[in-house]
Amino acid sequence: MGVNYCKFIFGERRIAMKKWLKPFAVGMVALASLCLTGCKQKEAASNQKVTIEFFNQKREMQPTLKKIIKKFEKEHPNIRVKETDVPSAGDVLKVRMLSGDAPDVINIYPQNLDYQTWAKAGYFVDMTHKSYIKNIVNNYAEKFAINGKIYNAPLSANLYGFFYNATEFKKLGLKIPKTWAEMKALVKEIKAKGKTPFALAGTEPWTLNGYHNLALATVTGGFNQAENLVRYSPVNSISLKNKYIQSDIKRLDLLRGTAQKNWQGASYNDAVTAFTSGKALIMPQGSWALPVITSQNPKFKVRTFAFPGNKVGQEMTVGSGDMALSISSRSKHKKAADEFLKFMCSPEAMQIYYDKDGSPCTIKGVKQKGKNSELGGLSQYAFTKKHMVWLGQKWTTENDFFNLTGNYLLTGDKKQLISDFNTTFNPMKATN
Template identity: 45%
Template sequence: MKFTSLLKAATTVAFASVLIACGNSSSSSSSVTEVEFFSQKPEMQATLQEIVDDYNKSQDEVKVKLTSVPDAGTVLKTRIANGEAPDVINIYPQNADFKGWAADGQFVDLTDESDILGNLNEGAAEAYAVDSKIYNVPLTTNVSGIYYNKDAFDKLGIEVPKSLAEFQDIVKKIKDDGQTPFAEALGDPWTVNGFAQLAWIQSASSPQAANDYLRFSDKGAIKSDEVSKNVAAYLDLLAGNGQSNSDGALYADTVAVFSEGKALMMANGSWALTVIKQQKPDFEVGFFPMPGLTADAPTMTVGAADMAVSISAESKNVDASKDFVKYLSSTEAMQKYYDVDGSPTSVKGIDTEGKFEELADVADLAFTDQQAIWLHSEWTSEEIFWDVNVSYIKNKDLTAYTDALNTFFDTMK
């Protein structure tokens, strides 16, 4: 009898436990939807976390978790390959791997998402369309140009160049005054990439013409001709015109040389301004775009989307992800981002007045036809291109330069 009673009691307790467990499961399934936001911008982690926290506090249906890890690009490739893509991904739509993934259906088609795309300036997202469909929301872009010491320029009576000839005259005037024209980091070849790409864009007359010449021409077609000679003339501005240790100098070295006033110019990108400011230069910093061959040619910059996001097609929370991306692309969220990062933004209504004025002359070209998207967005790789340009700057051998470019690009043809 006692055994029967105990058995009944145990059964009752077990059944109750099952009910409780089922109740917890039901509660969990109806709880807040969790969305992972994967960032490749570690320097902006604190600001992005603030934006995520603001979004999470603004509603109670979706909770976004920010992921920021070392070597984020490699981690992301591994996760996508393993079918473990994050819900919302900070990814660069100009890159070949993005284009391949988009064509393979890895990302949600956002072409008709007017609530999101309506927050952007016209044409910003369309510039990165794949097969006429929009898979990415580009919120900011980087730009490349030439930093310069405004105070030193004023003392020498130098104005920002409007043509290659004027640029050459500036370099000569600086040297004649016994000063160093450029802070260079030839030990970090990527630092020359923006300058070199702009040299090709201006020499060929447009970004498309530059890639038609380099990437989409016949094998062995790159030769010593008017276009390549003009490119060489731009690169000659750097050749022999850097600080004494420029051959082995790294990125941090060149920023220090420029910030200390030991060189009057530095070819680099918008991302360098924060580092320059950390050095507390005692002069006013300016930034100018690459002049054309002649004064009537448009100045140009080159760059591409930086803080840009896509939604994984494998996400189980696409609607929640879209809601977060809508918030991320809002004026409220991107104002907070811009106030720290300073990169040109495609989001409407951002207050830029009096902020990051050092970048203004180049930043104003962003998201216009005077900003080229990185030429290597059409290439299968880019690192050798960096090395080839550095080799020319060191040796000024045009034949060796064109031969090396043919070797590099012929593998893509």
Template identity: 25%
Template structure:
């Protein structure tokens, strides 16, 4: 998707509206002057702006200007098969020690603990980012974003060590390095693994009529580490499907009208009903029309203390992709010190190039 959009923008043939990830990814277009700010449109229609929940525009705004309209919110969670857990008298783990105990029980009886793969590096990174945040909290990564920190921070190194420990414990399927997102999703939906750590975009599939586990799937917060400082109510996520209007759009009023359609109460209700996605507006939802799994997740989010962005979204495409590749390398056996040391050098090189 992005290579094609980027090529169209470079050729001055961009669509009037396109979807972008927030933060670093969106900022590349903003810095290039390719995106139309929405402040004027919101000022002309204050009622439209008031529909949105607090904080929705935080990660699509730069220097006081709003450059995109999110249409939904995604968060990462621990999905688990209640039937498998009940069979072994287990509860979803709330700490890393409990997670290892659960893994041991499953492995000893031939049950795959996690549907997990590293063929798509971004999918594997979702799990790792939660581990890193639970160990060190949000500050180490925030310092990376602000360029006051280092990838050799203990939370990243220990996070890599934890992932290698999980590999050694048998937490992941045989051949997980060659398994992509679609394969792991199907594995979990077919009842072939007990747990699945993924974004809430999977709710629509996991909880659909076609899912083999739709009646037995539950959702939980990702566990904390006993010696970590991360909070169990800190959620990894992002504003999603952020609609942006290109600066070259011929009819910006028509483009704004299209954005308003996506934020209309009825459209937000349909999105929540069909996909289980979290809404960005204050539209009232009928619980009887929603996926039960989506309702369960929404209830957990009522205690959310903070949301930290998916790392590749926050970092932007160049450094974000390299972070994901680093995670893939660690899972393949490279020492965390070497892998993150290489990432640190890569970041320094990118930053140096940006100065010239």
């Protein structure tokens, strides 16, 4: 093959290649330009601010939560958290969940039957393998798992028992009861000294849910025994002849005729005021009342003790996850909601929360007070066998139980109480 022929052939190829490369190069430049534009658009989109809604059921903690949210937003400038606080939050939440208007992040109590039903129905994001769940101690998140999966991060736990006026107790020489017999003697002694034993809220019977839960548990022997008495017994079997029901009524009777004046018309806030003003020396209530107490009277010296059993060592408290958070599976901003959960599960956030709330915190690294603190008489039992979960965990409704408790305290009608018991629990027994 001649040299001139080869030059001709390869020359033609070079010319053809140049003709082919030119549009290819133009296409590559255009493609690179599109990619650069797309990347810039993606980067801009990632820098866009998003707003997530945090539905809170603990209205007394709103100011503290605002501080935590402000701190979170400072560290996450592209995420805004809108906190929602409404009256009758549980009822409002139910309507919103069932109508498809679920908030992004929800403070929901994990022992609640609604929560259990919604978790099973896929309403919440599965958090089982989230790194922040490892920050929760005592396997407390696993305690409320649904079918082996975690849909809720319980950051604190509530406890129910008795708040008492520590200053007056010391002044009058009153001692903390270790048994139910000592509890009755204490009430009698307080009355003998011309003082009022209890601060009650007659218009808000939910405030006595813990008292009645613990009355049933301590007379029967525990959570399962109490459930067997009222929830899993035969239809219409709750009777005045039952020795446990008789003991339960005696514990309810301790509150009758021993409360502040006009307690029948008192609200929850009224009861707290009666307590902090010294009009009553004891208030049966949950740990959530501490911020309200300290807000009303910062100098008030308050302490707590658990619900006594028949014998020393049988005292109990009842509670569940309190500031407990779930993410809606319908959230349009799951990544942002997840960042907020991660922050809330940090000691940085929950130390701020605990310092105001005082309820036992489940987050590793949070410094907590000892048994001599305001809630120490209850928190010493947190996450132990003496910290019973609310009996309502196995019920389809709690409201009727609240009302039967309140109605009995108002009327003292034992036959009506028994009728209300059976009316409340008979429908549940149909599913046994």
